[in-house]
Amino acid sequence: xxxxLDEALLRSLTPNVLGILCRRGADFATAEDAVQEAxxxxxxxxxxxxxxxxxxxxxxxxxxxxxxxARSDAARRRREDLVDxxxxxxxxxxxxxxxxxxxxCAHPSLTPSSAVALTLRAVGGLxxxxxxxxYLVPEATMAQRISRAKRTxxxxxxxxxxxxxxxxxxxxxxxxxxxxGDVDLAAEAIRLTRxxxxxxxxxxxxxxxxxxxxxxxxxxxxxxxGGELIPLAEQDRGEWxxxxxxxxxxxxxxxxxxxxxxxxxxxxxxxxxxxxxxxxEETDWVQIVEWYDELARLTGSPVVRLNRAxxxxxxxxxxxxxxxxxxxxxxxxxxxxxxxxxxERDGDLATAARLYGEAADKAANLAERAHLTxxxxxxxxxxx
Numbered sequence: 001x002x003x004x005l006d007e008a009l010l011r012s013l014t015p016n017v018l019g020i021l022c023r024r025g026a027d028f029a030t031a032e033d034a035v036q037e038a039x040x041x042x043x044x045x046x047x048x049x050x051x052x053x054x055x056x057x058x059x060x061x062x063x064x065x066x067x068x069x070a071r072s073d074a075a076r077r078r079r080e081d082l083v084d085x086x087x088x089x090x091x092x093x094x095x096x097x098x099x100x101x102x103x104x105c106a107h108p109s110l111t112p113s114s115a116v117a118l119t120l121r122a123v124g125g126l127x128x129x130x131x132x133x134x135y136l137v138p139e140a141t142m143a144q145r146i147s148r149a150k151r152t153x154x155x156x157x158x159x160x161x162x163x164x165x166x167x168x169x170x171x172x173x174x175x176x177x178x179x180x181g182d183v184d185l186a187a188e189a190i191r192l193t194r195x196x197x198x199x200x201x202x203x204x205x206x207x208x209x210x211x212x213x214x215x216x217x218x219x220x221x222x223x224x225x226g227g228e229l230i231p232l233a234e235q236d237r238g239e240w241x242x243x244x245x246x247x248x249x250x251x252x253x254x255x256x257x258x259x260x261x262x263x264x265x266x267x268x269x270x271x272x273x274x275x276x277x278x279x280x281e282e283t284d285w286v287q288i289v290e291w292y293d294e295l296a297r298l299t300g301s302p303v304v305r306l307n308r309a310x311x312x313x314x315x316x317x318x319x320x321x322x323x324x325x326x327x328x329x330x331x332x333x334x335x336x337x338x339x340x341x342x343x344e345r346d347g348d349l350a351t352a353a354r355l356y357g358e359a360a361d362k363a364a365n366l367a368e369r370a371h372l373t374x375x376x377x378x379x380x381x382x383x384x
Contacts, residue, residue, distance in 0.1 A: 006046055009054060010039055011125030015098040015195075017058045018122060026066050028104065029150035032122050034069060038062035039125065098123065099199040102192075103162020106170040107153045114149040115170045121146055123195075124188055134183045167196065168208050168264060175212050186216055206255035207265030213248035214271035217241040229371040233280035245275045266295040285315035306332055310341065318345035336362065337372060344379065353379035 014035060021031035038061040042054075051057035105119040117135075120126045126134075132142035175189035193209045221235035252268045270291045277283040292308035295301075305328055313321020321342045328335065340355035356376035363369035 006043075006050070010042055010058075013055050013058055014039065014125030015101045015123050016055065017062055019098070019101060020059050021062055021066055024063070026063075026070075027154055028156075029154045030069050031062075031066055032150060034062045034066035036121070036127070037065040039127075041065075098195055100162070102167045102196055102199075104153055104156060105149075106162065106167040107156060108163065108166055109152055110149055112170065112173055114145055114152070115166075116173050117142060117145050118149040118153075119170055119192070120174065120185075120188070124192055126183060126188070130183045134177065134185050164200065164202055164204065168204060171196070172208060172264075175215075186212070186219070190216060203255040203258045203260045204262040204264050206251050207262055207268050210248040210252035210255065211264050211268035211271055213244045213251070214268060214275055217244035217248065217275065223367075227367060228374075229367050231371075232274065237278070240275065245272075248272065249275070261294065261298070263295060263298045266291055266298060270295070283314070285311055289315050302328055302332055303334075306334060306338055310338055313342045313345060318342045322346065333362070333364070334359070340372075340375070349379045349382055 017038070018028075018031055018035045021034065022028055026034070035058075038058050041061055042058060046054075101123050102119070105122050106115045110118065117131055120131050120134075121128065128143050128146060129139050131146075132139040135142065171189050171193050174192070175186050177185040190209070190212050193205070193212060197205050197209050217240050218232075218235065220241070221237070221239040222230055224230055248268065249272050252265065252272055255265050256269070270288055273284050273288050273291070289308065289311045292304060292311055296304045296308060306325070309321050309324040309328070311321075312324045322339070325335070325339060325342060330336075330339075336355045337359035340352045340359055343349075343355060344352035353376050356372050356379065360369050360372035360376060363372055
């Protein structure tokens with residue numbers, strides 16, 4: 001088996017192995033360290049001697065690593081009675097603790113960044129180095145973040161029910177990080193959300209998975225070869241992944257049929273309407289405004305209302321969009337960019353150019369800043 005397939009297998013087995021150790025009495029923090037040690041050992045040993053039962057091998061090695069850690073820590077003498085209880089090698093009972101791990105890693109006491117890091121390591125099976133590279137921080141910094149997160153949840157019972165909404169927000173944060181280093185976090189978020197969907201029957205889990213698939217389907221068309229952002233209206237729709245779109249729409253329709261609407265389902269419905277339009281001009285903006293109304297009702301989010309103003313501008317004209325925008329706080333992120341777009345649509349190029357420049361100064365990343373700067377330069381050139 002290739003190294004790539006071995007790595008994929010190891011990552012898929014990680015939450016199950018960790019769950020087994022926790023059910024045997026290991027505390028989460030030490031068990032997670034032991035599993036990581038077992039994964040490192042597997043990477044070293046498997047290429048020359050791959051076991052017939054990979055999961056059983058990992059459980060055996062991880063349990064021994066855990067016992068070594070337990071013996072070496074005098075403050076954990078209470079676990080010494082576990083030393084004589086090492087299970088005999090053999091098939092591991094089938095049980096999937098993935099759902100409990102999701103809940104634990106997205107515990108409300110953790111900061112969003114810590115919850116994301118812990119989820120990627122404990123549930124995703126990524127190494128600290130991979131996570132650090134993906135988030136463009138030093139490995140030591142990420143190690144400290146993960147260590148603090150594990151200490152924070154160390155006293156939480158492993159069988160304690162968690163909050164699905166918190167888990168979904170953590171996974172959405174992972175998805176929105178996109179790609180950097182040698183880990184594609186968008187693809188990893190989709191993989192983890194698929195696993196969550198297999199563990200729990202919940203329409204919002206399906207809604208988030210549909211939303212991810214629909215957004216991911218447009219990935220190839222979002223940037224030019226030089227890395228420049230391409231707005232949705234200007235994307236080559238022939239580059240959209242129709243297979244992912246069809247899967248996302250099917251999952252969404254099944255979720256909506258259950259009549260338990262949530263914010264991720266509403267977001268996915270908006271994404272599906274964009275994906276369904278053969279051209280930008282054929283987009284059903286009236287329906288999109290209606291879905292934004294539902295989303296605003298569900299969330300009360302000013303960012304949702306900001307995006308709604310764009311949709312209103314497309315459905316009812318730029319003046320209507322500007323009127324909707326005027327109801328919002330102009331300190332909102334992307335407010336200036338939205339105002340610039342609507343003023344340009346209304347023919348006020350001078351105001352639009354000025355606002356594009358202001359938006360560029362406030363942009364959250366270099367790609368967005370470069371795009372907004374180009375928009376301002378384009379309109380300034382038209383004025384001459």
